[in-house]
Amino acid sequence: MAANDGDINGEELASGNNVVNEEGKEDMGTYKDISELTNDEIRGLEFDSEEQAIQFYQSFAEFHGFVIRKDDVRRDDDDKIVVRQLVCNRAGKNSKKEGRGKVLKPNTRTDCPARLRVNLNVETDKWTVFAFEPCHNHPLTPTRYVHLIPKYRRLSGSDKALVDGLHTQGVRTCHILGFMLAQKGGYENLGFCKKDLYNYLNNQERATIEGGDAFAAYKEFAMIKLKSDIPVTLI
DSSP states (O other), rough: OOBBOSSTTEEEOOOOOOOTTTTHHHHTTOOGGGGGGOOOHHHHHHHHSSSHHHHHHHHHEEEEOOOEEEEEEEEEETSSSEEEEEEETOSSSSOOOTTTTOOOOOOOOOOOEEEEEEETTTTTTEEEEEEOOOOOSSSOOOHHHHHGGEEEEEEEEHHHHHHHHHHHHEEEEEEHHHHHHHTTTHHHOOOOHHHHHHHHHHHHHHHHHTTTTTTHEEEEEEEEHHTTTOOOOOO
C-alpha cells in the first residue's frame, strides 16, 4: 500500500441534501433515516462507492450540527484510493504563527476526535466502515441554527426557479424573501439568509452581462427600478 497522502487541502465538505426528507433517503439508498441509526449500526455500514460514504457523513454531520472535511487518504500501488478518513472540521490544532503586525485568527480547531474512516474491500468492491468516533470535544450547533452555518446555506433548485420567476416579474428582492419566509415558515426552514438571496441575484445579473447581453440586463434592471418608483434614464 502506498504512503499516506495526509490532509487533502483540508477541504471542508457540506451536504447538498436535506437529510430528513424523502429525497435524501433516496440518495442514501436503503439506509435507515440518519436520526434512527445507532453508533453500532453505523460501524457496520457498507457503501457502493467512496462518494456515497462521503455523502453519508456529510448528511450525518448536517443533521447533528457540525461540518466535515477530508483528512487521511491511502492509495494502493496503482494509485487507487483504498482508505478514506473524514473528520470534524475542528479536528487538529491551529498553527501558532505569531508575528509583528499579524492579525491572529480565532482558534477554531480543538483537536476534535470525531471521525469516519472507510476502507475498500477489494473482494466485494464495497466500502466498509473501519472506524467511527461519534464524540466531539466541543458544542455542536443546535438544529434550529444549522441553517446559519455557511457550508449549509444554499438555495435549492426549486428555490432558484421561484426566485427567478418572481424576479423576472419585477418583484423586489426584499418582497421575494418575505414571500418565501411566509411560505416555508421561517429562516430555519428556508435554508439560506438574506445575503445569500442577494448574492444569487447579483451573480445571475453578472452572468447575463458577461454572456454579452449587457443591454438586456440593463433594461431589466431599469424596469425593476421603475416599478420601485426610482427614476432611471434608459439609454
